[in-house]
Amino acid sequence: MVTIDNLTVSYRQHPALHHISGQFVAGALTAVIGPNGSGKSTLLKSIMGLLKPSGGSVRTTTPRSRIAYLPQATEIDRSFPLQVRDCVLLGCWSAVGAFGGISRELLARADAAIKTVGLEGFEARAVGSLSSGQFQRVLFARLLMQDAELILLDEPFNAMDSRTTAALLDLIHQWQAEGRTVIAVLHDDAQVRAHFDQTVLLARELVAWGPTAQVLTEPNLQRARALAEAWDDEAEICHSDESNAAAESSHKTPAVAALQTGPAHTTPIQRNVGATHLGERHVPQEQAK
Ligand code: ADP
Numbered sequence: 001m002v003t004i005d006n007l008t009v010s011y012r013q014h015p016a017l018h019h020i021s022g023q024f025v026a027g028a029l030t031a032v033i034g035p036n037g038s039g040k041s042t043l044l045k046s047i048m049g050l051l052k053p054s055g056g057s058v059r060t061t062t063p064r065s066r067i068a069y070l071p072q073a074t075e076i077d078r079s080f081p082l083q084v085r086d087c088v089l090l091g092c093w094s095a096v097g098a099f100g101g102i103s104r105e106l107l108a109r110a111d112a113a114i115k116t117v118g119l120e121g122f123e124a125r126a127v128g129s130l131s132s133g134q135f136q137r138v139l140f141a142r143l144l145m146q147d148a149e150l151i152l153l154d155e156p157f158n159a160m161d162s163r164t165t166a167a168l169l170d171l172i173h174q175w176q177a178e179g180r181t182v183i184a185v186l187h188d189d190a191q192v193r194a195h196f197d198q199t200v201l202l203a204r205e206l207v208a209w210g211p212t213a214q215v216l217t218e219p220n221l222q223r224a225r226a227l228a229e230a231w232d233d234e235a236e237i238c239h240s241d242e243s244n245a246a247a248e249s250s251h252k253t254p255a256v257a258a259l260q261t262g263p264a265h266t267t268p269i270q271r272n273v274g275a276t277h278l279g280e281r282h283v284p285q286e287q288a289k
C-alpha cells in the first residue's frame, strides 16, 4: 500500500515533515490529524509524488492511475467555466483519453455519480455558481468516477454543513466496504474516533500512528500542541535538505485539474489549464533555490 520510511520534506530547507516512518493499512480508513502547519497536506502531496523528499522515501504499491487526490478546498480555483457534469466526467479522463470521446455509458455513470451525491438536477450548472458544500459534493462525484484503489482527501469536510458531511462520510464508508483505502486529513477528533480506524498524529514530527483509540489520547494531543507552540518558522535551515521551495506555488489549482489520476501531463485539459500550477516539476531550478 503506502510505506513511509524516515521521510523528511522541506520547503526552502525548512522541514515541514521530519523523519516520519509508518505504514498505511490497506483497506482501512486512516485519519491524518495535527495542529495547523503540522505537515498534513505535505504528507498527502508527498504520497501523490507532488513534492520531493529531502530525506527518506514514500513507497506506494498502488499504480498512480488508481490513486485519487482531493486537495484542500483553498487550493482549488472554481472560477474556471465548467458544468457540473463535465467536471464529474473529468474524474475518468484518463480512461477516456484525448480523442476517445465520451460514451453513453460514461455519461450514465456520471449522472449516477451526481445522483449519489445528491445533486440530481444540477448537471448543467456552472461549478462557479455552486455553494461550497455543493461543490464538495461535485468533487466527491468525480472521485466516484475514478474507481480509485487509494483515495487521499485533504480536509474534505471543511466548512461543510452537517448534512453534507454525513452524506460524504457515508460515501467514505461505502468506499471502505468496496475494499478501497482512504487517507483523510481531518480536524474533528470526535469525527475521527467515530469513523476512522487508524490515525496518524503529526506535529511536523510523528507523535503517534496506529489504531485511533491508542493515538488520540490526551497525552499525545498535548504533546502535539506543545510541539506546535515551540515551532519557529524562522528556525535554522537544514543545509542537507534539498528544497521544495515554491513547489506548491501560491496559484490555485483549477477545478479541472484538482483531482489528479496521474502525472500532470497525462491529460490535454490539465496541460492546457493546469499544468503550471501542479507541482515543483514546473518550477525553474533557480526559483526553487
Ligand atoms: P498542514 O496541512 O498540517 O496545515 P502543511 O503541510 O500545509 O501543514 O504545511 C506544513 C508547513 O510547511 C507549514 O509551516 C507551512 O507554512 C509550510 N509550507 C507549506 N507549503 C509551503 C510552501 N509552498 N512554501 C513554503 N512553506 C510551505
Ligand code: MG
Pocket: 040, 041, 042, 072, 154
Ligand atoms: Mg493542510
